[in-house]
Amino acid sequence: MYYPVSAVLIEFLILSIVKRQDSYGYDISQTIKLIANIKESSLYPILKKLEKAGYLTTYTQEYQGRKRKYYHITSSGKNHLTFLMSEWASYKTTIDGIVEGRIRHDKS
Known part of the structure; x- marks a missing residue:
């Protein structure tokens, strides 16, 4: 895409993606791409910022013998997402x- 994307828009997209379904970093990045x-x-770093702000939590789950870190939206994250949507x-x-x-x- 031609238009630049700000960090706030990336946060908005991340919260939107994770609201639909818990996801891991690589999967989130592929959608944002x-x-x-x-x-x-x-x-x-944006994921870490959202986690530190209390908008996301994480948990680890094994997938094909490897551990993946999944992100889950919190109620605070859902409230912030509602604000970002408006x-x-x-x-x-x-x-x-x-x-x-x-x-x-x-023109005045």
């Missing part, structure tokens, strides 16, 4: 309005 060129080395809706509506010519800054 659909819209952003993010490396796992950039993703993990901010995204407002942001998207404003951008669409500008692009479609419905919103203009009045």
Whole structure:
């Protein structure tokens, strides 16, 4: 994608992904890569930040003989996701309005 993606948008996407289903880092990164060129080395600090803020918890589960760290959204994370969703809706509506010519800054 051409448009840059901010860390806050990555947080929004992570919480959205994990809300649907607990997931592990590589799987989360592959979904985010659909819209952003993010490396796992950039993703993990954001995951850690969300965990430290209390929005995610982790647990380890074995898969094909290897242990994977899974991320689970907390109730606080769901509340934060609701906030981010409302901010995204407002942001998207404003951008669409500008692009479609419905919103203009009045010259004073």
